Amino acid sequence: MLPGERPAVHGPVAAGPWRIAPDRCGGALRRGTIVGVHKDPEQTTAAAERVGPPLRGGERETLRAFLEYHRATLAMKCDGLSDEELRRRSMPPSTLSLLGLVRHMAEVERAWFRRVINGEDVPLVWSDEGDYQAAYDASSSTRSEAFDAWRGEVEHARRIEREAESLDVTGHQPRWGEDVSLRLVMLHLIHEYARHNGHADFLREGIDGTVGA
Secondary structure (H helix, E strand, O other): OOOOOOOOOEEEEOOOEEEEEEEOOOOOEEEEOOOEEEOHHHHHOOOOOOOOOOOOOOOOHHHHHHHHHHHHHHHHHHHHOOHHHHHHOOOOOOOHHHEEEEEHHHHHHHHHHHHHHHHOOOOOOOOOOOOHHHHHHOOOHHHHHHHHHHHHHHHHHHHHHHEEEEEEEEEEEOOOOEEEEEHHHHHHHHHHHHHHHHHHHHHHHHHHOOOOO
16 A cells, blocks of 8 residues: 555455456556456355455454454455365475465464453363464365464454453563563564565465565
């Protein structure tokens, strides 16, 4: 997004393959909105709608909107791809894959909302030993396995955030030995998704040439 540009409001995201509708702003060509061409419904993740954050919303509303936007972006980046394509790794020596990112973000949602804010004594999804790296190994994973886990953790996270009295609600982060606020957790999740959606952008382009945010 260019400086001063209004966040785009996107409708339902169909399955890939995608084409790009480029546009111009200030004379400079930039990536345009992704336009979907419906494909096999079994290769979609029901990415639903991506809605730009409010321009004059309150703090909590704005944080929630940015987080939802990034969640939808990760799902969109995976639409229209087979399990094999989702497992495809990036440039060596990296072993990163789109499915690995989905599994990783399921662990991130679970750890920060359920374990930290809600104080639940639950193990990670893919490691009883607390090894966050285990989620990245998607070599035997499937779309349904990864996305079912991710969607489940997102729903838990939404519920916990909605039920919290305010952004000042705190939970304990044992890895830091510190209490943290819900405000920090939401900002941290936005940071995590933004960073990994950048990875997802390159991974998707390497699979079928699809670009666009």
